[in-house]
Amino acid sequence: MTFVLSVASMSGGIRVVTIYAEALVRAGHEVTLVSLPYPAIPLRRKIKSFVTGKGWLETPVIPSYLDDMDLDHRVVEKYRPIVESDVPDADVVIATWWETAEWVNALSPAKGEKVYFVQGHEVFPFCPIDRVMATYKMPLHKITISQWLADLMRVEYGDADVDLVPNSVDHQQFFSTPRAKQPRPTIGFLYHETPLKGLDVTLEVISALEKKYPTLRVISFGSFAPTGLFPLPASVEFHLAPDQEHIRDLYTQCDVWLASSRSEGFNLTAMEAMACRTPVVSTRTGWPMEAISSKNGVLADIDDTDALTAGVEHLLNLDDSQWRTVSEAAFETVASSSWEKSATLFEAALGKAIGKRLSEKRIATPQPSVVAGRG
Structure with missing residues (x-):
């Protein structure tokens, strides 16, 4: 072959x-x-x-x-x-x-x-x-x-x-025991400068969220260092080419994983985040379009910054018990894969x-x- x-x-x-x-x-x-x-x-x-x-x-x-x-x-x-x-x-x-x-x-x-x-x-x-x-x-x-x-x-x-x-998803690499919301509201995203990944939209969402959540923590990782094409706010914690174990740790530190892509064949990071019990807010692209519902995350239209922002807000505003329910549903969605x-x-x-x-x-x-x- x-x-x-x-x-x-x-x-x-x-x-x-x-x-x-x-x-x-x-x-x-x-x-x-x-x-x-x-x-x-x-x-x-x-x-x-x-x-x-x-x-x-x-x-x-x-x-x-x-x-x-x-x-x-x-x-x-x-x-x-x-x-x-x-x-x-x-x-x-x-x-x-x-x-x-x-x-x-x-x-x-x-x-x-x-x-x-x-x-x-x-x-x-x-x-x-x-x-x-x-x-x-x-x-x-x-x-x-x-x-x-x-x-x-x-x-x-x-x-x-x-x-x-x-x-x-490899459940030996990406997993998490049932967990609570973070003491400090935390979201994460994949850093990729290709326009199809919608990084510009992600940064607009983050800007809107930081006005409503002054203590918001933002985590990101990517295979390549930022070039300056999309300047990251000083508040973003960027991790360059982390190993798989570190990526799992990053997912489990998040209350929400944000995916603003304009096109996706699948979107592996969304599946990996859910395996780590992190609910996903995603555009209607790729696998999330088929797998995500109001029970395990939020879907929004492509380039709809307001809807993506509202989706993240919805999950961040859940009380701990409500968030745990969504978190568990996200995990169950990918558990059998x-x-x-x-x-x-x-x-x-x-x-x-x-x-x-x-x-x-x-x-x-x-x-x-x-x-x-x-x-």
Whole structure:
């Protein structure tokens, strides 16, 4: 089995791929991951930076969930499309992003049955939308991570034969015993400067809340340090690339987890927060749209700052008994999920894709006729 990636990073999508790659190896499969290096900084940009006194720019080496993993991870020599010679012959080859779907679609049958692991609807402003949409119509067997994506593939792209394999949470990493509200009202959020994550909206919500809760504590973490594009208030406690145990600790210090995304394929942090008994206030995107109700959190429309603010206020204003009820409901929502179950579903979906190809081959190959009674 081969996963074809773009640049390996600390993104949620890469994390999910890593989890499944490890599970498939444990199940006895041979798994290869092929990815690109971070794109080199153009010489012209380096020179401009140098002559303007900003120094000589070096291409960054970004961390990845694949770092230090005992997996067959092959990085091609430069940032370019992945081609036939980069990919080993296999039973299955899996695209993980719209651009990789184009590359996988162009591979020969020797590279395996072609599968498209759809972790989001990638019609983003910074992508060539026509090309992105075209990938969802390619003859690749699709696996999606949420019901809304499965429905979208069926309704918008005419593909009803899509496997749904929901993301999960590791309850050995993310957990909490029943707990009370914090002595000081505390909210948390994921720091990510991509516009789709709605950080600008989150900061507006925080500004509004701080006027009503003078002692409000705000916790945040992210894979990259803030660049200044979205200045954080001095009151925000920012944690850079914390390890998983520390992330759990951050979740459990919060009364509310705030997610203001404009688009989400899933939203793993929301699920992790709920596993740590932290209610979530989220926009109607990804998995929260399917899982959150008034019993375990609050949903609001995209970019609706007032509704998000009101949602956080509602949870902060609950008395301790009421908050504990919502907290327990949040935990129960994700209690039965497990990566083991999801990995089994993912493996079965790959097997289904292989079986579908073999079935199509049998149908396409004329079989010799057998007439009974003649000899």
